Amino acid sequence: MSPDAALGRCTFLGPSGTFTEAALRAVxxxxxxxxxxxxxxPMALAAVRDGEADHAMVPIENSVEGGVSATLDDIASGExxxxxxxxxxxISFVLAGRPGVALADVRRVxxxxxxxxQVRGWMREHLPEAEYTPSGSTAAAAHALAEAARGAEPFDAAVCAPLVAEQTGLPVLARGIEDVSGAVTRFVLVGxxxxxxxxxxxDKTTLTVPLPDDHPGALREILDQFATRGINLSRIESRPTGSGLGKYFFSIDLEGHLxxxxxxxxxxxxxRIFPGVRFLGSYPRAEHRAVTVSRRTSDEAYRAGREWVRALRAR
Structure with missing residues (x-):
């Protein structure tokens, strides 16, 4: 995507105030x-597939927790x-509580x-008896708490971004509650x-490789294609296809451009080996760190090799 390309209508994992929105606003x-x-x-990506949005910003990887399964699985299937x-x-989190609740009184988060x-360690130390209620996003939890009628709150506190606590007016019971300081989440803009x-x-390239059959050396067959060409992988994860136990695909990020x-x-x-491989894009790395390519795997080396073979065939 060129720097001056229009985003148009762009969806993101909401509601307002999520880290995903912060990532989108940086574009x-x-x-x-x-x-x-x-x-x-899935709803954000479906809007792009259905033509209701031009782009979607979604989380794909966290430096502490690894790949975001909802994103990895959704972009690997369907259109x-x-x-x-x-x-x-x-990423940094606060614990926002409903008005009138002290930290010691929190029982549901x-x-x-x-x-x-990313906050389990802090919770074990400070709120060991607290029960966890999953939410669609950090901001959604805070908004649900802020908008609930008094006496009908679904929980006592929400783990969210400092900005969301400020936006909703919820009192902050604790700040910097993440277990690993300096954690980073990676988000991708999808079209x-x-x-x-x-x-x-x-640059970075993302792809998925299915395993049509599970056999000894299947993973090595994949890795060999990169190793012999001097390509470094920055992420590789196995994910279930959902079609049965033992059925997996690999989600891969590599350093380089198609x-x-x-x-x-x-x-x-x-x-050639795995016909179901899916190319998900080549795009600039956020860190802007140059990729080192050895002479023997450079474009010039590949072109020289082709010319040598062409000359041999022309004899």
């Missing part, structure tokens, strides 16, 4: 876009989608499952398939 042009909150990741860019957001995973963002030299010879060659080889 150039977001101020001029129509931002529409969605109640879940093709394409990742256009990524954004990184540093709600938040998103990934947020809960319908189209032209690839230009190669920058600091326009590079080595990446294209690896993708072609994977498609």
């Amino acid at each position: 150039p042009g977001a101020d001029a876009a129509e931002l529409v909150p969605a109640s879940s990741v 093709d989608l394409q990742i256009l860019r990524e954004e990184l957001v540093r 709600s938040t998103h499952t990934h947020a809960w995973a 319908r398939p189209g032209p690839l963002p230009a190669m920058t030299g600091s 326009a590079e010879e080595r990446v294209g060659a690896a993708m072609a080889a994977l498609h």
Whole structure:
């Protein structure tokens, strides 16, 4: 996605005040876009597939908890989608309580499952008896608490971003409750398939590779396609396909762009071995850290190899 491309109508995991919205607002042009909150990741992505939105911003990976399963599973199935860019957001949580409730009185806490995973240690130390109620997002939990009629609150406190507590007017019972300081969540901007963002030299490519049959060495067959071409993987996760026990696909991020010879060659080889491989996009890395490519796997080396073979065949 070019820096000056219009976002148009863009949906995100809502409601207002989520970390996902913060990631979306970091995208150039977001101020001029129509931002529409969605109640879940699948709903946000469905809006793009159905043509109700031009783009969607969704979480895909957390530095503490790993991949976001709702995103990984949804983009791996159904109508093709394409990742256009990524954004990184540093995560810090507060515990917001309903008015009149002290920290010692909290018995029920709600938040998103990934947020809960990042504050479990703090909860064990400070609120060991508290029960957890899952919510669609950190902001949704806070809004539900703020909007509930007095005496009908579904829980006593919510784990959310400091901004949400401020927006809802909920009192903050504790700040900085995350177990790992400096945790980061990675978000991706998703659209319908189209032209690839230009190669920058600091790029990432995302794909999924299904295993049509489980056999010894299946994972190595995948990894070999990258290793022999000097491609580093920044993330690889196995996810169930949902079609039965033992049925999995691999979700992979690699360093490089499809326009590079080595990446294209690896993708072609994977498609030959695993025809169900799904390309989900090549896009600039948020860190803008250049990828080092060895001479033997550079585009020049691939072109030289092709020319050598062409000359041999022309004898």
